[in-house]
Amino acid sequence: MEQGSRNVWEGSLWTAIDRLQENLSAAGYARETMVEYIRAARHFCYWYVGHAPLEAIDESTVEAFLRHRPSCTCPVMRWSRFSYPAGAKHFLAVLRQMGLASHIEKTVLPEDEVLEAFLEHMTKVRGATDTSAWVYVQHLRPFLQSIYTGGKFPFSALTARDVEAWVARRAERCKPKTAKLSCSALRAFFRFLKLRGEIDYTSMRRFPRSRTGACLPYRST
Numbered sequence: 648m649e650q651g652s653r654n655v656w657e658g659s660l661w662t663a664i665d666r667l668q669e670n671l672s673a674a675g676y677a678r679e680t681m682v683e684y685i686r687a688a689r690h691f692c693y694w695y696v697g698h699a700p701l702e703a704i705d706e707s708t709v710e711a712f713l714r715h716r717p718s719c720t721c722p723v724m725r726w727s728r729f730s731y732p733a734g735a736k737h738f739l740a741v742l743r744q745m746g747l748a749s750h751i752e753k754t755v756l757p758e759d760e761v762l763e764a765f766l767e768h769m770t771k772v773r774g775a776t777d778t779s780a781w782v783y784v785q786h787l788r789p790f791l792q793s794i795y796t797g798g799k800f801p802f803s804a805l806t807a808r809d810v811e812a813w814v815a816r817r818a819e820r821c822k823p824k825t826a827k828l829s830c831s832a833l834r835a836f837f838r839f840l841k842l843r844g845e846i847d848y849t850s851m852r853r854f855p856r857s858r859t860g861a862c863l864p865y866r867s868t
């Protein structure tokens with residue numbers, strides 16, 4: 648990117664941060680919240696500068712930004728796991744308002760809602776780190792996509808064989824450590840579903856142990 652256009656490009660982002668501050672202030676956000684959201688927006692800008700055109704920014708860019716935490720080497724003070732997602736989303740809204748980001752909202756995938764709820768449960772209730780919760784989500788997404796049918800996830804109709812077959816397929820394609828991580832993610836996810844009343848845990852407890860030696864989500868502690 649040429650230096651001149653890069654400066655214009657960066658200038659637009661910093662103008663957007665000013666606009667974000669104005670919007671939050673007008674909406675009556677508490678000062679501490681505003682500071683956190685603006686910190687997230689500044690971090691987003693630092694991370695994104697030079698990556699791709701501004702008009703390519705959409706929800707998937709925000710997701711990628713939030714996922715870069717484990718490898719983040721940006722010179723930032725600290726990463727707030729609660730305010731960063733909200734701050735980045737507010738900033739995306741401002742970029743759209745200014746006609747800078749993509750005006751096309753990314754289609755929400757069917758599994759996004761339940762995965763977002765699971766992520767929140769893991770971090771806020773179970774005390775998992777953002778990183779480990781994200782890793783679980785990455786493992787669960789293909790499982791959920793594999794069972795999605797007729798416009799819904801048939802959680803209550805899942806049988807031990809369904810889950811075992813998926814784990815076995817996973818074990819064939821992955822390193823043992825990766826397959827085991829998938830199992831841990833499934834176990835945590837099924838506990839979460841039980842809490843939401845979406846599955847009968849009593850029946851899940853009868854699930855046989857997988858021949859892969861991995862852990863199916865039937866054992867509760």
Ligand SMILES: [Zn+2]
Nearest residue numbers: 694719720721
């Ligand atoms: Zn960073």
